[in-house]
Amino acid sequence: MPELPEIQAHAERLAAEFGGRTLARFTALSFTALKTFDPSPESAYGEALAGVGRRGKYLLVELDSVWFVVHLMQGGRLKPDEKQSKKPMGGLARWTFDDGSALLLTEAGKEKRAGVWVIPAGSDLDTTEPFVGLGPDADSLDLAGLRAILAEHSMRIHGLLRDQRILAGVGRRLANEICHRAELSPFANAKKLTDEESERLWTAMGECIAESLAYERGRADMSSSKERPGAVHHREGDPCPRCGDVVRAVEYNRYTVNYCAACQTGGKVLADNTTSKFLK
Numbered sequence: 001m002p003e004l005p006e007i008q009a010h011a012e013r014l015a016a017e018f019g020g021r022t023l024a025r026f027t028a029l030s031f032t033a034l035k036t037f038d039p040s041p042e043s044a045y046g047e048a049l050a051g052v053g054r055r056g057k058y059l060l061v062e063l064d065s066v067w068f069v070v071h072l073m074q075g076g077r078l079k080p081d082e083k084q085s086k087k088p089m090g091g092l093a094r095w096t097f098d099d100g101s102a103l104l105l106t107e108a109g110k111e112k113r114a115g116v117w118v119i120p121a122g123s124d125l126d127t128t129e130p131f132v133g134l135g136p137d138a139d140s141l142d143l144a145g146l147r148a149i150l151a152e153h154s155m156r157i158h159g160l161l162r163d164q165r166i167l168a169g170v171g172r173r174l175a176n177e178i179c180h181r182a183e184l185s186p187f188a189n190a191k192k193l194t195d196e197e198s199e200r201l202w203t204a205m206g207e208c209i210a211e212s213l214a215y216e217r218g219r220a221d222m223s224s225s226k227e228r229p230g231a232v233h234h235r236e237g238d239p240c241p242r243c244g245d246v247v248r249a250v251e252y253n254r255y256t257v258n259y260c261a262a263c264q265t266g267g268k269v270l271a272d273n274t275t276s277k278f279l280k
C-alpha cells in the first residue's frame with residue numbers, strides 16, 4: 001500500500017500537472033466509488049483545480065467549493081487518463097477537465113475498497129469523514145508529540161506505527177524500516193521505551209520518511225512496493241545492510257514483520273505464539 005511519502009510525492013506530481021485546469025465533469029464508473037452524496041460533485045463544475053493535498057494516506061483534490069478525498073487503499077491509482085475509454089479496466093471514477101484531459105481512479109484486484117468522498121472546501125478534517133479518528137500525520141510530530149503518543153499505548157511499536165488512528169501515514173513497509181533504522185525490536189512495548197530509545201525512534205521515523213519522499217519525488221510516477229528502496233522490508237534472507245546478519249521475518253496473515261536480530265533484538269529470534277499464519 002502506498003504510504004505517506006508515496007502519496008505526498010504523488011499529490012505534488014498531480015498538482016504540478018493538473019493545477020489550474022477547469023473541472024468539466026466527474027463520473028463515477030463504479031457504484032461503490034462515490035462514498036458521499038452531499039455536496040454533489042456537480043457543484044465544482046467550472047471551477048479550477050486549486051491544488052492537491054494529503055492527509056495520512058488520503059489525497060485531497062481541491063476545487064474552489066469542494067474537495068474530492070481519494071483513498072487508494074492497496075491497489076488504487078489516480079493517473080492521467082490518456083485513453084478515456086468507456087469502461088477502463090478497474091475504473092472507479094474519472095475527473096474530466098475542459099481542455100479534454102482527465103484523471104482516472106482505478107483499483108487493481110478483486111477487493112474494491114478505494115473510493116472518493118466529496119466534502120466542502122475548507123472542512124475541518126478532524127471532524128469530517130473519512131478523517132474522523134485519524135491520528136496526527138507521522139511527519140508532523142515533534143519528539144515530545146511522539147513521546148506523548150508512546151506513553152499512552154502499551155503495545156508493540158510495530159503495531160503502533162501502523163495504526164492510522166494513532167499515527168497517520170505509516171504502513172507495513174515504513175514500520176519495518178523505521179524499527180530497523182532505530183535499532184529497536186518491532187515487538188518493543190511503546191510505553192516502556194527509554195527517552196534514548198524514543199528519540200532514536202523519532203529520528204528514524206523522520207529519516208525513513210524523508211528518504212522515501214526524496215526517492216518518490218525523483219520518479220515520474222508512483223513506485224510499486226517492490227521498487228521502493230529499504231533495508232529489511234521484503235528482504236527476508238538477505239544480509240542486513242548495517243551488520244551483515246540475515247534479515248528475518250515473522251509472518252502474519254496480512255503483513256510480514258521483517259527485522260535484523262543482531263541490530264534490533266540483541267540476537268533474539270522473534271516468534272509470535274499468539275498468531276499463526278496457518279490459523280489466522
Ligand SMILES: [Zn+2]
Pocket residue numbers: 240241242243244245260261262263264
Ligand atoms: Zn543488522
